[in-house]
Amino acid sequence: MDKVKKPKAKFWLHDPLSSSQRIMHMARTFPPEVLPLIVIVTAGLTGGIVAMAHKxxxxxQLRNKILSF
Structure with missing residues (x-):
């Protein structure tokens, strides 16, 4: 009887690949449709943080209320 090989996970705990090789593998297999989503979410978060800091x-009045706690 032939033994069926079990599928292995991409990366094991004691994997010989370095962290930079893992990152390069992830970058190669990264779906390009996700990039615009990442850009939009990052821009929104950055804009929100800048707006809060500016406010x-x-x-x-808001600064005095925060400092009086």
Missing amino acids: LHTDN
Whole structure:
């Protein structure tokens, strides 16, 4: 009887690949449709953080309320 090989996971705990080789493998197998989503989410988060920082920096009443806690 022939033995059927079990499928192995891509990366094992004691994998001989270095971390840079793992990253390159992930970059090669990365679906290109996800890139615009990453750009949009990153831009939204960055804009939100900048808007919050600007509001805290310019609004004296809000800044005083936060400091009075």
